[in-house]
Amino acid sequence: MEVHHVAKLADLGKPGxxxxxxxxxxxxxxxxxxxxxxxxxxxIHGKKHVPAVTE
Structure with missing residues (x-):
């Protein structure tokens, strides 16, 4: 699990x-x-997912 940070709460309310x-x-x-x-x-960031490295 990862936490995505939105810079401003007001940015979430912008329509588009x-x-x-x-x-x-x-x-x-x-x-x-x-x-x-x-x-x-x-x-969300428009990147290709890279699986986590596990031991």
Missing amino acids: PDRPPWADLMAARHRKTPVVCGSCHAD
């Missing part, structure tokens, strides 16, 4: 075609740090 589905929920809860899996966090 690229608005992620989790933004409404986080804005309603007045939270700017959703906890997501690594794959979803990479997707």
